[in-house]
Amino acid sequence: MRAELAAAAGPLAARITGHPFWDGLRRGTLPPAALWHFAEQDAHHVVPAYARALAGCAALAGSDAHGALLASAGSATFGSLPRLDEELPKLAAALGTAAPGAAPARPAPAVHAYTSFMRAAPARSFAAGVGALLPMTWFHLLVCEDLAERHDPNGRYAFWIARYLPEGDYLEHYVESFLTMIEEVAAESPPHERDDLLTCFHRAAAHEWNFAESAYNRESWPV
Template sequence: MREELSAIAGPILARIREHPFWAGLRDGTLPSASLWYFAEQDARHVVPTYARALARCGAVADHDAHGALLCSAASATFGSLSRLDSELTKLAEALGKPPGAAAVTPAPPIHAHTSFMLAAPAASFASGVGGLLPMTWFHLEVSDDLRERHEPGSRYAAWIDQYCPEGGFYREYVAAYLDLVDEVGGQCSAGERGRLVDHFLLGARYEFSFVDAAWQRKGWSV
Protein backbone atom coordinates (compact mmCIF):
# COMPACT_ATOMS: atom_id res chain seq x y z
CA MET A 1 0.00 0.00 0.00
CA ARG A 2 2.68 2.50 0.94
CA GLU A 3 4.54 1.85 -2.32
CA GLU A 4 1.42 2.75 -4.27
CA LEU A 5 0.90 5.89 -2.19
CA SER A 6 4.58 6.82 -2.45
CA ALA A 7 4.28 6.80 -6.23
CA ILE A 8 1.34 9.20 -5.96
CA ALA A 9 3.02 11.37 -3.34
CA GLY A 10 6.39 11.74 -5.07
CA PRO A 11 5.53 14.32 -7.77
CA ILE A 12 3.30 16.32 -5.40
CA LEU A 13 5.92 16.37 -2.67
CA ALA A 14 8.52 17.51 -5.20
CA ARG A 15 6.31 20.45 -6.19
CA ILE A 16 5.67 21.30 -2.55
CA ARG A 17 9.37 21.28 -1.64
CA GLU A 18 10.25 23.54 -4.55
CA HIS A 19 7.27 25.86 -4.12
CA PRO A 20 8.28 29.54 -3.79
CA PHE A 21 6.84 29.55 -0.24
CA TRP A 22 9.25 26.92 1.09
CA ALA A 23 12.11 28.14 -1.09
CA GLY A 24 11.64 31.66 0.29
CA LEU A 25 11.40 30.33 3.81
CA ARG A 26 14.68 28.43 3.38
CA ASP A 27 16.66 31.43 2.15
CA GLY A 28 14.83 34.16 4.11
CA THR A 29 13.27 35.95 1.13
CA LEU A 30 9.67 34.92 1.84
CA PRO A 31 7.38 37.93 2.41
CA SER A 32 6.52 38.07 6.11
CA ALA A 33 2.80 38.33 5.27
CA SER A 34 2.93 34.90 3.62
CA LEU A 35 4.57 33.31 6.66
CA TRP A 36 1.99 34.92 8.94
CA TYR A 37 -0.86 33.66 6.76
CA PHE A 38 0.54 30.12 6.92
CA ALA A 39 1.32 30.12 10.64
CA GLU A 40 -2.00 31.68 11.68
CA GLN A 41 -4.16 29.44 9.50
CA ASP A 42 -2.17 26.40 10.61
CA ALA A 43 -2.32 27.09 14.35
CA ARG A 44 -5.89 28.35 14.50
CA HIS A 45 -7.62 26.13 11.97
CA VAL A 46 -5.63 23.34 10.30
CA VAL A 47 -3.99 21.69 13.33
CA PRO A 48 -7.08 21.83 15.61
CA THR A 49 -9.19 20.32 12.82
CA TYR A 50 -6.58 17.65 12.21
CA ALA A 51 -6.77 16.66 15.88
CA ARG A 52 -10.55 16.31 15.68
CA ALA A 53 -10.34 14.36 12.43
CA LEU A 54 -7.81 11.92 13.93
CA ALA A 55 -10.13 11.34 16.90
CA ARG A 56 -13.08 10.82 14.56
CA CYS A 57 -11.10 8.35 12.46
CA GLY A 58 -9.87 6.46 15.52
CA ALA A 59 -13.43 6.16 16.78
CA VAL A 60 -14.50 4.13 13.73
CA ALA A 61 -11.46 1.83 13.59
CA ASP A 62 -12.22 -1.89 13.45
CA HIS A 63 -9.03 -2.84 15.31
CA ASP A 64 -8.20 -1.55 18.76
CA ALA A 65 -4.53 -1.01 17.88
CA HIS A 66 -5.49 1.23 14.97
CA GLY A 67 -7.90 3.22 17.10
CA ALA A 68 -5.31 3.53 19.86
CA LEU A 69 -2.68 4.92 17.49
CA LEU A 70 -4.99 7.51 15.95
CA CYS A 71 -6.59 8.58 19.24
CA SER A 72 -3.15 8.88 20.86
CA ALA A 73 -2.06 11.08 17.97
CA ALA A 74 -5.23 13.14 18.36
CA SER A 75 -4.53 13.64 22.06
CA ALA A 76 -0.93 14.69 21.37
CA THR A 77 -2.12 17.10 18.68
CA PHE A 78 -4.70 18.66 21.00
CA GLY A 79 -1.92 18.95 23.59
CA SER A 80 0.24 20.89 21.17
CA LEU A 81 -2.32 23.65 20.58
CA SER A 82 -1.26 25.81 23.53
CA ARG A 83 2.34 25.66 22.34
CA LEU A 84 1.29 26.63 18.84
CA ASP A 85 -0.66 29.57 20.22
CA SER A 86 2.39 30.71 22.17
CA GLU A 87 4.62 30.38 19.11
CA LEU A 88 2.11 32.32 17.05
CA THR A 89 2.27 35.14 19.60
CA LYS A 90 6.07 35.14 19.37
CA LEU A 91 5.91 35.23 15.59
CA ALA A 92 3.48 38.15 15.72
CA GLU A 93 5.94 40.06 17.89
CA ALA A 94 8.83 39.22 15.58
CA LEU A 95 6.88 40.37 12.52
CA GLY A 96 5.54 43.51 14.18
CA LYS A 97 1.91 42.40 14.28
CA PRO A 98 -0.37 44.30 16.70
CA PRO A 99 -0.82 42.44 20.01
CA GLY A 100 -4.06 40.58 20.58
CA ALA A 101 -5.05 40.55 16.91
CA ALA A 102 -8.45 38.95 16.43
CA ALA A 103 -8.48 35.41 15.12
CA VAL A 104 -9.30 35.22 11.44
CA THR A 105 -11.81 32.88 9.85
CA PRO A 106 -10.44 30.08 7.67
CA ALA A 107 -9.41 31.33 4.25
CA PRO A 108 -11.23 29.68 1.30
CA PRO A 109 -8.61 26.97 0.56
CA ILE A 110 -8.18 26.26 4.28
CA HIS A 111 -11.94 26.02 4.78
CA ALA A 112 -12.05 23.42 2.00
CA HIS A 113 -9.05 21.57 3.45
CA THR A 114 -10.39 21.38 6.99
CA SER A 115 -13.87 20.41 5.79
CA PHE A 116 -12.30 17.57 3.83
CA MET A 117 -10.35 16.33 6.86
CA LEU A 118 -13.52 16.11 8.95
CA ALA A 119 -15.54 14.52 6.16
CA ALA A 120 -13.04 11.80 5.18
CA PRO A 121 -13.49 9.59 8.30
CA ALA A 122 -17.26 9.95 7.97
CA ALA A 123 -17.08 8.24 4.57
CA SER A 124 -15.23 5.20 5.92
CA PHE A 125 -12.25 4.27 8.07
CA ALA A 126 -10.11 3.62 4.98
CA SER A 127 -11.12 6.99 3.53
CA GLY A 128 -10.15 8.72 6.76
CA VAL A 129 -6.81 6.91 6.98
CA GLY A 130 -5.98 7.87 3.41
CA GLY A 131 -7.21 11.44 3.65
CA LEU A 132 -5.33 12.26 6.87
CA LEU A 133 -2.04 10.59 5.96
CA PRO A 134 -0.65 13.43 3.77
CA MET A 135 -0.66 15.99 6.58
CA THR A 136 1.27 13.58 8.80
CA TRP A 137 3.66 12.24 6.20
CA PHE A 138 4.28 15.44 4.24
CA HIS A 139 5.02 17.44 7.41
CA LEU A 140 7.90 15.07 8.18
CA GLU A 141 9.20 15.14 4.60
CA VAL A 142 9.04 18.94 4.36
CA SER A 143 10.62 19.35 7.79
CA ASP A 144 13.53 17.08 6.85
CA ASP A 145 14.04 19.13 3.70
CA LEU A 146 13.92 22.41 5.63
CA ARG A 147 16.54 21.18 8.09
CA GLU A 148 18.82 20.04 5.31
CA ARG A 149 18.56 22.97 2.91
CA HIS A 150 17.72 26.13 4.88
CA GLU A 151 20.40 28.78 5.19
CA PRO A 152 21.67 28.89 8.81
CA GLY A 153 21.23 32.31 10.34
CA SER A 154 18.77 33.43 7.69
CA ARG A 155 15.73 35.52 8.54
CA TYR A 156 13.43 32.61 9.36
CA ALA A 157 15.92 30.12 10.79
CA ALA A 158 14.44 30.40 14.29
CA TRP A 159 10.91 29.77 13.02
CA ILE A 160 12.12 26.74 11.06
CA ASP A 161 13.72 25.34 14.22
CA GLN A 162 10.44 25.47 16.13
CA TYR A 163 8.34 24.29 13.18
CA CYS A 164 10.27 21.07 12.56
CA PRO A 165 9.38 18.23 14.98
CA GLU A 166 12.02 17.41 17.57
CA GLY A 167 13.26 13.95 18.54
CA GLY A 168 12.39 10.60 17.07
CA PHE A 169 8.85 10.31 18.39
CA TYR A 170 7.26 11.99 15.35
CA ARG A 171 9.29 9.86 12.94
CA GLU A 172 8.15 6.77 14.87
CA TYR A 173 4.53 7.94 14.66
CA VAL A 174 4.74 8.40 10.87
CA ALA A 175 6.30 4.93 10.55
CA ALA A 176 3.50 3.46 12.68
CA TYR A 177 0.89 5.27 10.58
CA LEU A 178 2.41 3.84 7.39
CA ASP A 179 2.35 0.36 8.95
CA LEU A 180 -1.33 0.93 9.71
CA VAL A 181 -1.92 1.93 6.09
CA ASP A 182 -0.26 -1.27 4.88
CA GLU A 183 -2.45 -3.33 7.19
CA VAL A 184 -5.65 -1.56 6.18
CA GLY A 185 -4.79 -1.76 2.49
CA GLY A 186 -4.09 -5.46 2.77
CA GLN A 187 -7.30 -6.29 4.64
CA CYS A 188 -9.98 -4.06 3.12
CA SER A 189 -12.05 -4.66 -0.01
CA ALA A 190 -10.97 -3.44 -3.42
CA GLY A 191 -13.58 -0.68 -3.20
CA GLU A 192 -12.30 0.52 0.17
CA ARG A 193 -8.71 0.38 -1.05
CA GLY A 194 -9.71 2.56 -3.96
CA ARG A 195 -11.36 5.04 -1.60
CA LEU A 196 -8.20 5.11 0.54
CA VAL A 197 -6.10 5.96 -2.52
CA ASP A 198 -8.58 8.56 -3.81
CA HIS A 199 -8.73 10.31 -0.44
CA PHE A 200 -4.95 10.21 -0.12
CA LEU A 201 -4.62 11.99 -3.46
CA LEU A 202 -7.16 14.62 -2.38
CA GLY A 203 -5.36 15.12 0.93
CA ALA A 204 -2.03 15.51 -0.91
CA ARG A 205 -3.54 18.08 -3.25
CA TYR A 206 -4.88 20.02 -0.27
CA GLU A 207 -1.38 20.08 1.24
CA PHE A 208 -0.17 21.77 -1.93
CA SER A 209 -3.15 24.13 -2.01
CA PHE A 210 -2.43 25.25 1.57
CA VAL A 211 1.13 26.32 0.88
CA ASP A 212 0.08 27.89 -2.42
CA ALA A 213 -2.67 29.83 -0.64
CA ALA A 214 -0.12 31.12 1.87
CA TRP A 215 2.21 32.23 -0.92
CA GLN A 216 -0.59 34.10 -2.67
CA ARG A 217 -2.35 35.09 0.59
CA LYS A 218 -5.71 34.01 -0.78
CA GLY A 219 -8.72 35.43 1.04
CA TRP A 220 -12.45 35.76 0.61
CA SER A 221 -13.44 38.08 -2.24
CA VAL A 222 -16.72 39.12 -0.57
Protein backbone atom coordinates in the same frame (compact mmCIF):
# COMPACT_ATOMS: atom_id res chain seq x y z
CA MET B 1 -0.22 -0.31 -1.03
CA ARG B 2 2.81 1.16 0.68
CA ALA B 3 4.92 0.85 -2.47
CA GLU B 4 2.14 2.43 -4.53
CA LEU B 5 1.81 5.32 -2.09
CA ALA B 6 5.58 5.82 -1.89
CA ALA B 7 5.82 6.01 -5.68
CA ALA B 8 3.16 8.74 -5.68
CA ALA B 9 4.45 10.55 -2.58
CA GLY B 10 7.90 11.32 -3.97
CA PRO B 11 6.78 13.54 -6.88
CA LEU B 12 3.96 15.07 -4.81
CA ALA B 13 6.28 15.97 -1.94
CA ALA B 14 8.81 17.39 -4.40
CA ARG B 15 6.12 19.70 -5.82
CA ILE B 16 5.12 20.84 -2.33
CA THR B 17 8.67 21.47 -1.05
CA GLY B 18 9.43 23.22 -4.35
CA HIS B 19 6.52 25.64 -3.90
CA PRO B 20 7.62 29.30 -3.65
CA PHE B 21 6.32 29.40 -0.06
CA TRP B 22 8.69 26.69 1.19
CA ASP B 23 11.49 27.82 -1.12
CA GLY B 24 11.18 31.39 0.14
CA LEU B 25 11.10 30.18 3.73
CA ARG B 26 14.31 28.20 3.22
CA ARG B 27 16.07 31.11 1.54
CA GLY B 28 14.72 33.82 3.83
CA THR B 29 13.07 35.67 0.93
CA LEU B 30 9.44 34.90 1.82
CA PRO B 31 7.35 38.01 2.60
CA PRO B 32 6.72 38.14 6.37
CA ALA B 33 2.95 38.38 5.83
CA ALA B 34 2.99 35.02 4.02
CA LEU B 35 4.67 33.27 6.95
CA TRP B 36 2.21 34.89 9.36
CA HIS B 37 -0.71 33.73 7.23
CA PHE B 38 0.59 30.15 7.25
CA ALA B 39 1.37 30.07 10.98
CA GLU B 40 -1.95 31.58 12.05
CA GLN B 41 -4.04 29.41 9.75
CA ASP B 42 -2.09 26.32 10.79
CA ALA B 43 -2.41 26.96 14.52
CA HIS B 44 -6.03 28.10 14.56
CA HIS B 45 -7.59 25.93 11.87
CA VAL B 46 -5.47 23.21 10.21
CA VAL B 47 -3.92 21.56 13.27
CA PRO B 48 -7.18 21.60 15.30
CA ALA B 49 -9.04 20.04 12.34
CA TYR B 50 -6.33 17.38 12.05
CA ALA B 51 -6.73 16.58 15.76
CA ARG B 52 -10.50 16.23 15.41
CA ALA B 53 -10.18 14.12 12.27
CA LEU B 54 -7.76 11.78 14.08
CA ALA B 55 -10.23 11.44 16.93
CA GLY B 56 -13.08 10.79 14.49
CA CYS B 57 -11.12 8.06 12.71
CA ALA B 58 -10.11 6.51 16.04
CA ALA B 59 -13.79 6.08 16.90
CA LEU B 60 -14.37 4.16 13.65
CA ALA B 61 -11.32 1.89 13.81
CA GLY B 62 -12.10 -1.81 13.67
CA SER B 63 -8.75 -2.67 15.23
CA ASP B 64 -7.90 -1.70 18.80
CA ALA B 65 -4.29 -1.08 17.74
CA HIS B 66 -5.39 1.30 14.99
CA GLY B 67 -7.80 3.07 17.33
CA ALA B 68 -5.06 3.44 19.94
CA LEU B 69 -2.61 4.91 17.42
CA LEU B 70 -5.13 7.44 16.12
CA ALA B 71 -6.48 8.36 19.56
CA SER B 72 -2.96 8.84 20.94
CA ALA B 73 -1.99 11.00 17.96
CA GLY B 74 -5.19 13.01 18.33
CA SER B 75 -4.55 13.58 22.03
CA ALA B 76 -0.96 14.67 21.37
CA THR B 77 -2.14 17.03 18.64
CA PHE B 78 -4.78 18.59 20.89
CA GLY B 79 -2.07 18.92 23.53
CA SER B 80 0.12 20.90 21.13
CA LEU B 81 -2.51 23.60 20.54
CA PRO B 82 -1.74 25.76 23.63
CA ARG B 83 1.94 25.83 22.65
CA LEU B 84 1.03 26.93 19.12
CA ASP B 85 -1.14 29.71 20.56
CA GLU B 86 1.74 30.86 22.77
CA GLU B 87 4.13 30.96 19.81
CA LEU B 88 1.92 33.15 17.61
CA PRO B 89 2.38 36.45 19.50
CA LYS B 90 6.15 35.90 19.50
CA LEU B 91 6.10 35.35 15.76
CA ALA B 92 3.89 38.39 15.20
CA ALA B 93 6.31 40.53 17.22
CA ALA B 94 9.29 39.20 15.26
CA LEU B 95 7.60 39.77 11.91
CA GLY B 96 5.72 42.95 12.75
CA THR B 97 2.66 41.64 10.95
CA ALA B 98 -0.24 41.42 13.41
CA ALA B 99 -1.74 44.09 15.62
CA PRO B 100 -1.67 43.26 19.36
CA GLY B 101 -4.91 41.67 20.45
CA ALA B 102 -6.12 41.13 16.89
CA ALA B 103 -8.84 38.50 16.59
CA PRO B 104 -7.84 35.26 14.84
CA ALA B 105 -8.52 35.29 11.13
CA ARG B 106 -11.26 33.02 9.87
CA PRO B 107 -10.12 30.08 7.75
CA ALA B 108 -9.01 31.09 4.26
CA PRO B 109 -10.95 29.47 1.40
CA ALA B 110 -8.27 26.82 0.72
CA VAL B 111 -7.95 26.08 4.42
CA HIS B 112 -11.71 25.80 4.84
CA ALA B 113 -11.78 23.32 1.95
CA TYR B 114 -8.91 21.27 3.39
CA THR B 115 -10.18 21.10 6.95
CA SER B 116 -13.71 20.28 5.80
CA PHE B 117 -12.33 17.49 3.63
CA MET B 118 -10.26 15.98 6.46
CA ARG B 119 -13.20 15.91 8.83
CA ALA B 120 -15.73 14.65 6.27
CA ALA B 121 -13.68 11.83 4.70
CA PRO B 122 -14.36 9.22 7.45
CA ALA B 123 -18.09 9.44 6.66
CA ARG B 124 -17.29 7.62 3.40
CA SER B 125 -15.22 4.87 5.03
CA PHE B 126 -12.51 4.36 7.64
CA ALA B 127 -10.07 3.74 4.77
CA ALA B 128 -11.02 7.08 3.21
CA GLY B 129 -10.55 8.80 6.57
CA VAL B 130 -7.01 7.57 7.14
CA GLY B 131 -6.17 8.19 3.46
CA ALA B 132 -7.23 11.82 3.88
CA LEU B 133 -4.98 12.19 6.95
CA LEU B 134 -1.91 10.55 5.42
CA PRO B 135 -0.53 13.58 3.50
CA MET B 136 -0.58 15.90 6.52
CA THR B 137 1.02 13.12 8.58
CA TRP B 138 3.65 12.05 6.05
CA PHE B 139 4.36 15.26 4.17
CA HIS B 140 4.94 17.17 7.41
CA LEU B 141 7.88 14.83 8.00
CA LEU B 142 9.13 15.23 4.42
CA VAL B 143 8.85 19.02 4.56
CA CYS B 144 10.68 19.10 7.89
CA GLU B 145 13.44 16.87 6.55
CA ASP B 146 13.81 19.17 3.55
CA LEU B 147 13.89 22.29 5.73
CA ALA B 148 16.47 20.75 8.06
CA GLU B 149 18.70 19.83 5.12
CA ARG B 150 18.37 22.86 2.87
CA HIS B 151 17.43 25.96 4.87
CA ASP B 152 19.91 28.77 5.39
CA PRO B 153 20.92 28.56 9.08
CA ASN B 154 21.71 32.27 9.01
CA GLY B 155 18.58 33.16 7.08
CA ARG B 156 15.81 35.50 8.10
CA TYR B 157 13.48 32.70 9.22
CA ALA B 158 15.97 30.30 10.80
CA PHE B 159 14.49 31.15 14.23
CA TRP B 160 11.01 30.00 13.16
CA ILE B 161 12.26 26.93 11.31
CA ALA B 162 14.12 25.84 14.46
CA ARG B 163 10.81 25.92 16.37
CA TYR B 164 8.85 24.30 13.53
CA LEU B 165 11.15 21.28 13.23
CA PRO B 166 10.25 18.45 15.64
CA GLU B 167 12.66 17.41 18.36
CA GLY B 168 13.98 13.85 18.46
CA ASP B 169 12.73 11.08 16.21
CA TYR B 170 9.14 10.74 17.42
CA LEU B 171 7.78 12.06 14.10
CA GLU B 172 9.62 9.38 12.14
CA HIS B 173 8.22 6.68 14.46
CA TYR B 174 4.72 8.11 14.18
CA VAL B 175 4.83 8.22 10.37
CA GLU B 176 6.19 4.67 10.25
CA SER B 177 3.36 3.46 12.50
CA PHE B 178 0.80 5.34 10.40
CA LEU B 179 2.09 3.80 7.17
CA THR B 180 2.02 0.34 8.73
CA MET B 181 -1.60 0.96 9.71
CA ILE B 182 -2.39 2.12 6.16
CA GLU B 183 -0.93 -1.11 4.78
CA GLU B 184 -3.00 -3.21 7.17
CA VAL B 185 -6.18 -1.27 6.45
CA ALA B 186 -5.67 -1.65 2.69
CA ALA B 187 -5.06 -5.39 3.04
CA GLU B 188 -8.30 -5.83 5.00
CA SER B 189 -10.50 -3.52 2.91
CA PRO B 190 -12.68 -4.39 -0.09
CA PRO B 191 -11.47 -2.97 -3.42
CA HIS B 192 -13.78 0.05 -3.40
CA GLU B 193 -12.54 1.15 0.03
CA ARG B 194 -8.95 0.66 -1.05
CA ASP B 195 -9.76 2.97 -3.96
CA ASP B 196 -11.27 5.43 -1.45
CA LEU B 197 -7.99 5.45 0.46
CA LEU B 198 -5.94 6.22 -2.65
CA THR B 199 -8.36 8.85 -3.91
CA CYS B 200 -8.44 10.66 -0.58
CA PHE B 201 -4.66 10.50 -0.31
CA HIS B 202 -4.27 12.25 -3.67
CA ARG B 203 -6.95 14.84 -2.88
CA ALA B 204 -5.41 15.64 0.49
CA ALA B 205 -1.98 15.96 -1.15
CA ALA B 206 -3.50 18.56 -3.48
CA HIS B 207 -4.90 20.36 -0.43
CA GLU B 208 -1.40 20.41 1.10
CA TRP B 209 -0.12 22.21 -2.00
CA ASN B 210 -3.10 24.56 -1.96
CA PHE B 211 -2.40 25.45 1.68
CA ALA B 212 1.11 26.59 0.73
CA GLU B 213 -0.34 28.49 -2.23
CA SER B 214 -2.94 30.11 0.01
CA ALA B 215 -0.28 31.27 2.47
CA TYR B 216 2.02 32.53 -0.27
CA ASN B 217 -0.78 34.65 -1.76
CA ARG B 218 -2.29 35.62 1.65
CA GLU B 219 -5.60 34.34 0.40
CA SER B 220 -8.79 35.78 1.87
CA TRP B 221 -12.50 35.71 1.15
CA PRO B 222 -13.60 38.24 -1.49
CA VAL B 223 -16.76 39.08 0.47
